[in-house]
Amino acid sequence: xxxxxxxxxxxxxxxxxxxxxxxxxxxxxxxxxxxxxxxxxxxxxxxxxxxxxxxxxxxxxxxxxxxxxxxxxxxxxxxxxxxxxxxxxxxxxxxxxxxxxxxxxxxxxxxxxxxxxxxxxxxxxxxxxxxxxxxxxxxxxxxxxxxxxxxxxxxxxxxxxxxxxxxxxxxxxxxxxxxxxxxxxxxxxxxxxxxxxxxxxxxxxxxxxxxxxxxxxxxxxxxxxxxxxxxxxxxxxxxxxxxxxxxxxxxxxxxxxxxxxxxxxxxxxxxxxxxxxxxxxxxxxxxxxxxxxxxxxxxxxxxxxxxxxx
Amino acid sequence: xxxxxxxxxxxxxxxxxxxxxxxxxxxxxxxxxxxxxxxxxxxxxxxxxxxxxxxxxxxxxxxxxxxxxxxxxxxxxxxxxxxxxxxxxxxxxxxxxxxxxxxxxxxxxxxxxxxxxxxxxxxxxxxxxxxxxxxxxxxxxxxxxxxxxxxxxxxxxxxxxxxxxxxxxxxxxxxxxxxxxxxxxxxxxxxxxxxxxxxxxxxxxxxxxxxxxxxxxxxxxxxxxxxxxxxxxxxxxxxxxxxxxxxxxxxxxxxxxxxxxxxxxxxxxxxxxxxxxx
Numbered sequence: 086x087x088x089x090x091x092x093x094x095x096x097x098x099x100x101x102x103x104x105x106x107x108x109x110x111x112x113x114x115x116x117x118x119x120x121x122x123x124x125x126x127x128x129x130x131x132x133x134x135x136x137x138x139x140x141x142x143x144x145x146x147x148x149x150x151x152x153x154x155x156x157x158x159x160x161x162x163x164x165x166x167x168x169x170x171x172x173x174x175x176x177x178x179x180x181x182x183x184x185x186x187x188x189x190x191x192x193x194x195x196x197x198x199x200x201x202x203x204x205x206x207x208x209x210x211x212x213x214x215x216x217x218x219x220x221x222x223x224x225x226x227x228x229x230x231x232x233x234x235x236x237x238x239x240x241x242x243x244x245x246x247x248x249x250x251x252x253x254x255x256x257x258x259x260x261x262x263x264x265x266x267x268x269x270x271x272x273x274x275x276x277x278x279x280x281x282x283x284x285x286x287x288x289x290x291x292x293x294x295x296x297x298x299x300x301x302x303x304x305x306x307x308x309x310x311x312x313x314x315x316x317x318x319x320x321x322x323x324x325x326x327x328x329x330x331x332x333x334x335x336x337x338x339x340x341x342x343x344x345x346x347x348x349x350x351x352x353x354x355x356x357x358x359x360x361x362x363x364x365x366x367x368x369x370x371x372x373x374x375x376x377x378x379x380x381x382x383x384x385x386x387x388x389x390x391x392x393x394x395x
Numbered sequence: 396x397x398x399x400x401x402x403x404x405x406x407x408x409x410x411x412x413x414x415x416x417x418x419x420x421x422x423x424x425x426x427x428x429x430x431x432x433x434x435x436x437x438x439x440x441x442x443x444x445x446x447x448x449x450x451x452x453x454x455x456x457x458x459x460x461x462x463x464x465x466x467x468x469x470x471x472x473x474x475x476x477x478x479x480x481x482x483x484x485x486x487x488x489x490x491x492x493x494x495x496x497x498x499x500x501x502x503x504x505x506x507x508x509x510x511x512x513x514x515x516x517x518x519x520x521x522x523x524x525x526x527x528x529x530x531x532x533x534x535x536x537x538x539x540x541x542x543x544x545x546x547x548x549x550x551x552x553x554x555x556x557x558x559x560x561x562x563x564x565x566x567x568x569x570x571x572x573x574x575x576x577x578x579x580x581x582x583x584x585x586x587x588x589x590x591x592x593x594x595x596x597x598x599x600x601x602x603x604x605x606x607x608x609x610x611x612x613x614x615x616x617x618x619x620x621x622x623x624x625x626x627x628x629x630x631x632x633x634x635x636x637x638x639x640x641x642x643x644x645x646x647x648x649x650x651x652x653x654x655x656x657x658x659x660x661x662x663x664x665x666x667x668x669x670x671x672x673x
Contacts (some may be wrong), residue, residue: 099670137670157501165499167673171492175405175414180407187403188500232496370447 086113086149088271089134094143096129096295103129105295106143111273113239118282119275120382122390127275128168128297131244134136134273136167148239158169161189164238168245170229173216178209181217182232189236195345199235206261207231223254230261234270243274247281253371259285274357283382291389300391313350314358314385317376318365320345330368334361351377404502404510408484412518421476425522428472429529431464436464446601448639458536465533466547466629469526470554472586473519474625477555478579481515481562483572485666490572494673508563508659515559523551543633550628550644557651558583558625559657567665570672586623593620612640622647623654 089111096103104126111117119127132138133145136156145152148162164226173181182200191199204210207227209220220228229377233241247255255278262285266272276282282289291298320327327347329336336352353359358377365372412418440460485507497507527565530547533539562579569575577665594617618641621627628648631641 132670135495137495137498137673160499160501165495167492167495169492170496171488173411173491173493175411176407180410184403184407185496185500187406188497188502190501316620395550 087111087146088113088115088148090146091130091134091145094130094133096126096133096138096141096364098129102126103141103295104133104143107292107295107297109290109297111240111271113269113271114287116262116272116274116285116287118286119273119292120277120279120282120289120386120389121292121298125199125292127292128244129295130292131242131273131275134159135163135242136160137165151242161236162239163242164233164236164240165242166229166233166244166246168248169238170226172217172220172229174216176217177214178204178217178220178228179213181228181234185232186235191236196291199237202210203235206234223250223257226250226254226258227261230258234265237244239271240249241270241274243272243276245276246274247276247278255281271286279382279386289382289385291386293390311393313352314354314377315340315348315350316358316361316375316377317346318372320347321371322369326368327365327370328351330365330370334364337361345373402506402510402513404497404507405513408510408514409517411479412487412514422522422525425472425476425527426436426529428471430482431525432464433529433532436461438560439464446518450556453538454536455538457564458533458538461536462530462533462543462547465526466551466633467626469523470551470626470629473551473555474558474583476522477515477519477558478562478576478583480518480567481511481559482579483566484511485566485662486514486569486572486575489570489669489672494669498666498670498673504663507666508663511563511566512556512559512659515562516556519555520552523548523555546632547629549643550632550648553648553651554625554628557655558660560655560662564658564662564665567662567669583625586625589622590624594618594624597657612642615643615646618643619646622650663664 087110089109091107091109093106093108094104097105102124107126107130109117109130118370119130121127129138133140134157135154136152139153147159150158150162151341152159173184176184179200180287183196186196186200201210204213207224207230209215209224209228209231217225217228230246232365241262247258250258259281262272262274266285266287274282331339332351336357338350339347340350341348351358355377362375362377363374437460438455440457485494488497502510527544527548530544534541534544558579561582562575565575565582566572567577569578597617597620598613601613621641621642624647627641628644628651631644631647
């Protein structure tokens with residue numbers, strides 16, 4: 086089932102930025118990363134899907150419900166965490182969760198159970214009477230995520246959820262999101278931290294100027310449609326032998342060379358990379374490290390938005 | 396109907412307000428001001444020279460002076476406080492970035508509005524009712540009957556409720572508390588002072604053309620600007636004495652009710668559309 090169906094969505098602000106015929110489909114088993122430069126329209130899209138903003142034109146459905154005509158059912162299905170989410174500093178943790186449980190109309194015994202789950206999920210089960218203001222930013226973010234999940238949403242909309250978090254808190258957040266995805270919650274997450282997205286997302290969607298950005302086919306070299314794979318290797322022994330070998334190898338492009346490190350682009354995919362490695366070894370070159378994982382998200386981002394891959 | 400009472404916003408708002416440092420400070424200051432006013436009114440009433448004659452001072456005279464002085468003073472003080480409690484209540488959610496959480500919950504715009512309104516008004520009512528013992532002092536002196544007290548409290552509540560709705564409207568419109576509160580004070584100033592000035596101009600014009608009719612007081616069309624004055628419902632209901640000429644309390648109630656309803660409707664619409672502000 087499609088949790089998000091967005092077709093030709095437009096939203097124009099007075100300043101001009103917004104969405105311009107953006108389309109997206111997100112299935113219930115997906116964890117999709119939304120990536121793009123500042124002002125690309127990521128927050129606008131998430132705000133529309135969470136019913137905070139009305140769409141200009143086009144279709145925007147969440148869990149089969151139109152965000153414009155059925156916002157209450159959409160809200161019941163969605164958990165939304167904005168980029169800079171505030172908390173009520175002068176409330177106790179338990180009171181904070183109770184308030185949002187009531188705001189989502191949870192009735193007993195579901196209400197108490199949901200609050201208990203949220204306390205456990207946030208790791209704050211042993212301090213429910215503490216004031217929210219005494220929590221660090223990382224703990225607040227965990228509390229906010231737990232609050233967002235109180236009503237068991239089918240879809241999570243997360244707008245830059247890792248902003249301002251320290252590395253440990255980011256790791257915890259990543260683990261929580263992976264777990265939620267495994268539990269069947271569909272997630273759309275916008276972030277500039279590409280390594281985090283690369284780690285957890287099942288798919289990446291690029292957006293710029295409010296439009297879908299078609300990514301060059303994975304592994305395709307710039308200006309070419311033929312697939313390529315990027316290989317990073319370290320070797321021992323005289324460099325001359327390797328140079329000689331590379332001169333005679335077809336479809337090889339040297340991207341970077343530093344002492345014993347070599348980064349090349351090879352025509353083909355992983356099978357060709359494997360054959361290439363076998364030939365290297367057969368030629369008597371000692372390879373101490375060989376990594377042929379293709380383009381990482383940072384490279385794909387550079388390709389999508391005009392920068393050069395490393 | 397039950398949801399009006401069980402609205403989670405009300406509990407949250409009251410809890411937060413009563414945890415603020417000013418929760419006990421304001422009532423204390425408020426009661427000190429009113430106690431000072433009572434003392435002043437008492438000694439003023441006891442001073443025969445201030446009454447303009449040498450007649451013996453009656454208990455009823457003291458009671459009447461204390462009552463009028465306190466009800467007017469408390470309305471002045473509460474009019475100054477109402478914008479503080481109402482005009483910042485939605486903007487603070489925007490400033491603290493908590494508004495998105497409310498708007499994406501299952502709370503409706505009317506529920507959010509109602510929670511904020513009740514919380515703002517309840518705090519003002521707490522102040523109002525805490526001063527009741529001072530007002531009943533006037534009844535003990537005589538000259539004031541309990542019905543007058545009831546009318547004074549009722550009209551004060553009506554005016555405060557209207558000002559709170561104006562405060563919430565400006566709070567729903569602006570992004571920052573300072574702008575919203577300034578706008579609400581602007582409304583209070585316009586209603587309190589501009590209407591009085593317009594009335595003053597109209598009445599002097601009317602008096603210059605109707606010298607014979609002065610004793611009956613100005614007609615409704617001359618008083619009309621005052622119907623919007625926050626003091627008019629109070630003074631017109633108390634009637635008698637120098638306020639006897641203000642004889643259209645119902646018109647004033649209706650206008651204040653209409654202002655409140657309009658401001659509430661605009662505020663709810665503004666809350667529904669405030670996604671762009673957060």
